[in-house]
Amino acid sequence: MQTDKGYEKMKIMILDNDLDRMNRCEDNIRQALKSLQLKAEITKVCEPPYLARMDVLGRLPALDVDGDIWSRPSRNAFNVPELLTLLRRVGRGDTG
Numbered sequence: 001m002q003t004d005k006g007y008e009k010m011k012i013m014i015l016d017n018d019l020d021r022m023n024r025c026e027d028n029i030r031q032a033l034k035s036l037q038l039k040a041e042i043t044k045v046c047e048p049p050y051l052a053r054m055d056v057l058g059r060l061p062a063l064d065v066d067g068d069i070w071s072r073p074s075r076n077a078f079n080v081p082e083l084l085t086l087l088r089r090v091g092r093g094d095t096g
């Protein structure tokens with residue numbers, strides 16, 4: 001599947017063991033995507049064995065964006081400005 005900018009549809013996986021924080025992350029991701037006029041397939045994973053295999057248990061929440069794992073120093077949900085920066089950094093939020 002292609003987006004308007006010619007990229008394959010982005011895949012974002014929210015990795016966390018806190019449902020409320022996961023939902024806040026998802027809401028913020030959707031806001032950031034809308035702001036950048038991007039679309040993505042968003043999934044949420046909270047299964048401890050999978051989180052352990054991904055080696056993210058000590059740095060939750062984490063995001064898997066097209067196969068690259070991103071985390072942050074605090075245990076708070078990713079906020080919209082951080083996500084805008086992240087999406088631009090991975091090269092999907094080019095506006096020019």
